Amino acid sequence: MRADKIKTIIGNINDLPYKTILFDGTWGVGKSYAVNEALAGNPDVCKISMFGMTDARQIYHEVLFQLALKNNVGGKIGEIANNIIEGAAKVWDKVGQARDVVQNIANERELFLLLSKEFTFLHIVVIDDLERMNSNMNLEEIFGIIEELKQCNYVKVILVANTAEMSKDKKEIFDKYSEKVIERTYAITERAESVEWSKLHIHAQFIEKFLNLHKVENLRTLEKAQRFYDDVILFCEDCNKDEFLEELRLICYAIVVESTHNLYYKEDDPNNTDSVKKMVSSIENTLEHRIGKYLYGTKSSNNLTGMLLRYYQEGTLDKEQLEAEYRLFLKSGDKPNYYKTDAEIKVMLPDLKKGLLQAKNIVELNEFADSYMVWSDILEEDNEDVLTIYKNGLNKMLKQAVRDGKEEILTHSYDLFHMSSDKVKIIYMEENENMKEFLIETYVEHLRITTHGEKAYQFSYKLRNYFSNSYYHEIIMTKVDQLYNKTSFPVGDVDQNRYHTCYNIMYLLYHADKEKFLNYCTDIKKDCDKMSRHRIEVLSEEIMKDQKT
Template sequence: MKADNIKNIISDIDHLPYRAILFDGTWGIGKSYAVNEALEANPNVCKISMFGLKDTRQIYHEALFQLALKNNIGGKIGEIANNILDGASKIWDKVGQAKEAVQSIVNEREMFLLLSKEFTSVHIIVIDDLERMSDDINLEDIFGIIEELKQCNYVKVIVIANTDEIQSDKKVVFEKYNEKVIERIYHITERAEKVTWSKMNIHADFVEKFLEIHKVKNLRTLEKAQRFFEDVKLFCNSDMSEQFKEELRLICFAVVVESIENLYYKEIDSDNTDSVEKMTNTIGNMLQHRIGRYLYGIKCSTNLVEMILKYYEEGVLNEEQLEAEYKLFLNSGDKPNYYKSDEEIRSVLPILREKMLEAKSLAELNEFADAYVVWSDVLEENNESVLSEYRNILEEMLEKTVLDGKEEMLSYSYDLFHMSSEKTKRIYQEENKETMKFLIETYVGYLKKTTHGKKAYEYSYKLRNNFDSSYYHDIIISEIDNLYNKISFPVDNVDEDRYHTCYNIMYVLYHSDAEKFLQYCEKIKEDCDNMSRHRIDVLIEEIVKK
């Protein structure tokens, strides 16, 4: 049965002979959504979720407040007794005996059973998430409550559950009692065809076209995809075109839906001995390949897809790169580069090169250079001159980046920029390593001349901090001999800053070659005064302990 039918059933519930029904179906198929929509305009409804409920008596509590007293504020009756009595007196004037009952939550059952006798039209109690009930709750007690509610005047009960997910011990109870208590079970096997998408903040035209191709059954998955798109859209500038945002929405839906639903995952036959076929299936099952099945014909690059997937998985999104992707999108013309002819691609290449030369950030530079090399390689055109230009600009930009104090950029590989071309990847790796070498040479060169001042301390701290990094360790080892001189040790004119600077340098010297360092210290101490020797000994002891 499709979830659409739930609305038809509930619309006729006043005339149905059943006092308790169950809508059973897998999570996310739209059971609760359809029930809520069907009952939206009905004032005589009490909705209760078993998820998080600690005591079955709360069912009576909610029924009392939401139905009998038309009060949805919840809370213990004892705390708001006067409000309850005032509300009850409007329904039934014989409530003198209720004064004592309202002092305890235990008596909410009696209160509801008493007040329900005055109902003159159907009142509906919806018990949702039956399979999510607490371990402390006895399913037999719930069935007992449902049976008692059925006996109330003009009360009907709707239960919503995914019975496949009921715990095994409770499943035994369910099988034993459901036939006696639940008068009809409706099995929901298909998502509703007609959904008011606007209530879920999902663009109707988009999602309906999406679902024509990709058979998603779980409404919650679509809600998650929409929320992820709204998340990503926060990083978009206001001047980005609607067409770009539409493709961005499709990418977001593809990433979320396939990550959760695995619609295009194919089980591999373990008995299949065809190694080529098995390899093909394995590659086809990679998440990136499966996501690609949603994205045929888009103008946005695969780099953007990788970036959005990384943000979904790791929570990292580079705004500069997103802006670069948008510029690449604008320069791709009316249709995706993938579908262009040789001549059309050839006309795009000069634009990509120009954008690369004008790049204001690493993200833009890498994006346009990579795109140029990828498509020029497809056309089998020589791109060595552009690669040379890219290398020169990259070298300058990386050096400027680290000199501006943003050396953390060097710890990222080309993966940060989702490059596709092996040529640009290789150049980026080479220049990144050269910039690391340039950075260490800058630190060492400065410290070789002076260890006085805040700048010297900052450089020595970074040198020590980077020493244990796999990126910098070998580079520092190759340069560290330049710091074997007297000013690297706390002798002569020493203040607090210089003392800590010397500690950082000595730390690196010791961990580079302990024997050589200790021998040098003994040599230095021969020409020092007593206080200098003492300071050297103190620092050696501290460094060796660590």
């Protein structure tokens, strides 16, 4: 049965001969959504979720406040207003007696049962998430409460559950007692045919087209996909072309839906002995390949899909990289590159080259270079000049990143940028490796000139840490002698920052060549004042002590 049939059933609940009914179906199919829609605006409804409830008697608390006392806020019985106590006194002869009852939480059941005798029209109790009840709760006791509620005057109970997800012990009790308490069970197996998507903040035209192609029954998954898209567009302040945002939304939905439900995953055929077919099947079953089945005809690159999948799985998204993908999208024209003719690709290449020349950061540079090389290689175009442009631009940007103290970029492999062109990958890794020597040269040159300031301290601290790295160690050993000068020692004008910078440099010199370092300290102390000598001795002793420990 489709979930939208729930509205029809509840719409006729006055005429139904049943006092207790159950809507049973898989999570996310829209049971609760349909029940809430059917009962919207009805003031004589009490909605209870078993999720988080610790005591079955809380059911009486909720029905008392929501149905009998019409106070949806709830609260302790002893705090209800005088007019409610006076209303309760209509059941008892004396207000005092009523006050005594409501002051005792154990009497919530008794109070509701008495007040319900005054009901003259239907009141509905909805108990949702039955399968999510606390493991310590007694399902048999809950069935007893449901049985007692349905015996009340003008009260009917609607249960909502996914009994397939009940724990084994709870399911045994359910099977044993449900027939005695539940008079009719409706199996909800399909999502509602008609859903008010706007209430779920989902674009109706988009989702109807999406569901026509991809059979998703779980409304919660679709809500989750929409929230992921809403998350991603927070990074898209400057990406205002509707076509791009539509593709972005499709990618987000594809990632969430396929990651959750594996709609396009195919079980291996145990009878298949063909190694080639097995390999093809394995490739087709990768998540990236399955997500691609949602994206036929889109203009966005595989890089964008990979980037968003990584964000979904790991929570890492580079805004600059996303904006670079947007600019690539704008330059790709009116249809996906994959479907273009040779002539159309040739027309596009100059724009990609221009984007490469105008790239503002490494992310953009890599994106434009990679895209240019992929399509120009397919056309067998000569692209050596573009590779040179890319190499020079990358070299310049990496050097600037090092000078700015942002050398963490050197730890990023080409995988981070989702590159496809082997030519671009090779150049990126070569320049990345070459830049490590430039990094050490930059730090040493700066410290050779000055050890004052925060930048000098940061450079010295990083050099000291890199000294234990096998790759950097060899480079530092070839450069460290340049630091043998008075600037590297706490001589003359010294503040706390420079003092720690000198310690880091002296640490390097000592560990690079202990004998040379000690001899230099002896010589330099001859030409400096007493406080400078004292500082050199203190730091030297500390460095040697650290080595012993």
